[in-house]
Amino acid sequence: MKNIKKAVISNQCVACGTCVSICPFNAINIFKGIRAVVDVELCVGCGKCKSACPGSIIEIQEMEESQ
Amino acid sequence: MKRWNNYLWIFSLTYLLLGFVNILFAWLGLICFITPLLISVFGGGKAYCNNYCGRGQLFQLLGKKLRLSRNRDIPNFLRTKWFRYGFLTFFMIMFMNMLFATYLVFEGTNGLQEVITLLWTFKVPWQWANSTTISPWITQFAFGFYSVMLTSTILGIITMVLFKPRSWCIYCPMGTMTQGICKLKEIRKDESDGRESKTSS
Ligand code: SF4
Ligand code: SF4
Numbered sequence: 304m305k306n307i308k309k310a311v312i313s314n315q316c317v318a319c320g321t322c323v324s325i326c327p328f329n330a331i332n333i334f335k336g337i338r339a340v341v342d343v344e345l346c347v348g349c350g351k352c353k354s355a356c357p358g359s360i361i362e363i364q365e366m367e368e369s370q
Numbered sequence: 371m372k373r374w375n376n377y378l379w380i381f382s383l384t385y386l387l388l389g390f391v392n393i394l395f396a397w398l399g400l401i402c403f404i405t406p407l408l409i410s411v412f413g414g415g416k417a418y419c420n421n422y423c424g425r426g427q428l429f430q431l432l433g434k435k436l437r438l439s440r441n442r443d444i445p446n447f448l449r450t451k452w453f454r455y456g457f458l459t460f461f462m463i464m465f466m467n468m469l470f471a472t473y474l475v476f477e478g479t480n481g482l483q484e485v486i487t488l489l490w491t492f493k494v495p496w497q498w499a500n501s502t503t504i505s506p507w508i509t510q511f512a513f514g515f516y517s518v519m520l521t522s523t524i525l526g527i528i529t530m531v532l533f534k535p536r537s538w539c540i541y542c543p544m545g546t547m548t549q550g551i552c553k554l555k556e557i558r559k560d561e562s563d564g565r566e567s568k569t570s571s
């Protein structure tokens with residue numbers, strides 16, 4: 304099992320969409336205008352969304368890859 | 371790839387400049403008020419914020435491309451629900467106040483005030499942008515509405531410089547309102563789904 308990095312978005316998200324347009328892997332979507340959700344299959348944990356998020360509410364967390 | 375809607379910041383910038391030329395152009399700003407609401411009410415979510423808001427693009431451009439933003443984290447209180455919905459409420463009260471001032475001019479109680487009120491406090495003489503002879507209430511609304519637009523732009527720019535390029539989006543009343551509508555719609559949908567599943571079981 305190896306550790307991988309993924310973006311995790313807190314529920315303070317305002318659904319502004321900044322992270323969606325910045326993500327090079329199209330890994331984020333805005334769910335029904337309510338909040339951003341990360342597709343963990345596509346996210347590589349690069350952190351671009353974290354630095355762009357105007358509310359600084361995205362964290363890059365290490366997780367164990369389950370295979 | 372850049373699409374047409376990536377250039378809507380030009381519309382926002384032009385709008386702000388036109389207010390210095392002729393105040394009646396301020397009426398055009400209603401587009402940025404009504405469109406986001408209609409989109410979220412009719413199921414388009416926050417597509418306006420996500421794809422079509424020129425103001426958000428303008429802040430991103432100024433903050434990121436022109437490097438005017440310090441790129442610091444926004445203070446925690448600004449992202450709390452209390453602050454966001456509190457600011458929306460304050461904003462709406464001031465908006466109603468502006469509509470009432472327009473009504474008083476329409477009714478003839480007050481004369482036309484050719485001023486722009488910045489940050490709801492500072493009155494700036496602006497008579498040079500008014501060369502019209504149409505009904506005074508139409509012009510009064512334009513002064514009032516432009517005051518709202520300019521005030522929110524100034525707040526947005528201050529927030530952009532101090533924090534991240536689009537940090538204004540965290541407490542922008544339009545953004546809070548459209549997200550609120552989407553949340554309400556989801557709650558109502560959940561409730562009606564719940565009722566349906568109860569009756570069918
Ligand atoms: S940039 Fe931040 S606040 Fe905006 S949608 Fe993404 S996670 Fe939410
Ligand atoms: S960490 Fe990188 S890949 Fe993952 S969602 Fe953020 S920008 Fe996209």
Ligand code: SF4
Nearest residue numbers: 419423426539542545
């Ligand atoms: S939150 Fe406000 S400024 Fe930001 S994209 Fe939405 S409407 Fe535009």
